[in-house]
Amino acid sequence: MQDSFLHKGKRKFLVEYLREKIGITDEKVLEAINTVPRHLFLESIFEDYAYEDRAFPILAKQTISHPSTVAEQTELLELNEKEKVLEIGTGSGFQTAVLVAMNAWVYTVERQKDLHDFAHKKLRELHLRPKFQSFGDGFAGLPTFAPFDKILVTCGAETLPTELLHQLKIGGKMVIPLGKTDEQILTRFTKRSEKEFEKEEFGAYKFVPMLNSTNG
Ligand code: SAH
Numbered sequence: 001m002q003d004s005f006l007h008k009g010k011r012k013f014l015v016e017y018l019r020e021k022i023g024i025t026d027e028k029v030l031e032a033i034n035t036v037p038r039h040l041f042l043e044s045i046f047e048d049y050a051y052e053d054r055a056f057p058i059l060a061k062q063t064i065s066h067p068s069t070v071a072e073q074t075e076l077l078e079l080n081e082k083e084k085v086l087e088i089g090t091g092s093g094f095q096t097a098v099l100v101a102m103n104a105w106v107y108t109v110e111r112q113k114d115l116h117d118f119a120h121k122k123l124r125e126l127h128l129r130p131k132f133q134s135f136g137d138g139f140a141g142l143p144t145f146a147p148f149d150k151i152l153v154t155c156g157a158e159t160l161p162t163e164l165l166h167q168l169k170i171g172g173k174m175v176i177p178l179g180k181t182d183e184q185i186l187t188r189f190t191k192r193s194e195k196e197f198e199k200e201e202f203g204a205y206k207f208v209p210m211l212n213s214t215n216g
Helices: 007-022 027-035 046-047 067-077 094-101 113-125 162-167
Strands: 084-089 105-110 134-137 148-153 168-178 186-191 197-205
Touching: 007 027, 007 067, 027 067, 027 094, 067 094, 067 148, 067 168, 067 197, 084 094, 084 197, 094 105, 094 113, 094 168, 105 113, 113 134
Parallel strands: 084 105, 084 148, 105 134, 148 168
Antiparallel strands: 168 186, 186 197
16 A cells, blocks of 8 residues: 555545544644554555544454544643653554654553554554554553653553553653543643642543553
């Protein structure tokens, strides 16, 4: 599959939809979504629908998030260039690519070996390489590279992974879907001091679950 003028045109429509219907205002987020060829992260049978606001199955029974969810989560990070971002749940690598396209220094962790390998190859092919890509359990974060300016969790956590909050800088933000498997509340924590966090909630979503240990 290539990135054709047709794909580029469809991306522009998607960006307008995200701006007008979803209310995304961070131009850097919209520009990154306009840049990253989402269809190349999907199985070819979904190519025609890649720029609709839909989630699709990826390897290991996981899901690539809706573009609107990727845009909303990314906007909530309030990302600045060259910030260190820890992503938990690399999945297809699409969200990783969006963060890299925004000139963040991205560290990403995935617990499914097939997806880790797929995303590793894809992100290199597209020259959208994160700083570090790890096959491991995101509950542990990446202590070697901590602290991070921002942390983004792309799977739904039933319990708050407190180790991740330790790995956040003072002033840093973590965006995470929190709740049981059928519904999670998109939540943002801002670290005010080692022990104080501001908590904000941004509505209900359904993510695949954040699971312990690794697979494969
Ligand atoms: N951002 C991804 C979304 C993938 S779905 C994309 O754009 O495609 C969420 C991912 O989180 C899945 O791939 C799942 O395997 C992964 N995941 C779940 N629990 C995890 C954990 N403890 N550590 C790392 N990754 C995890």
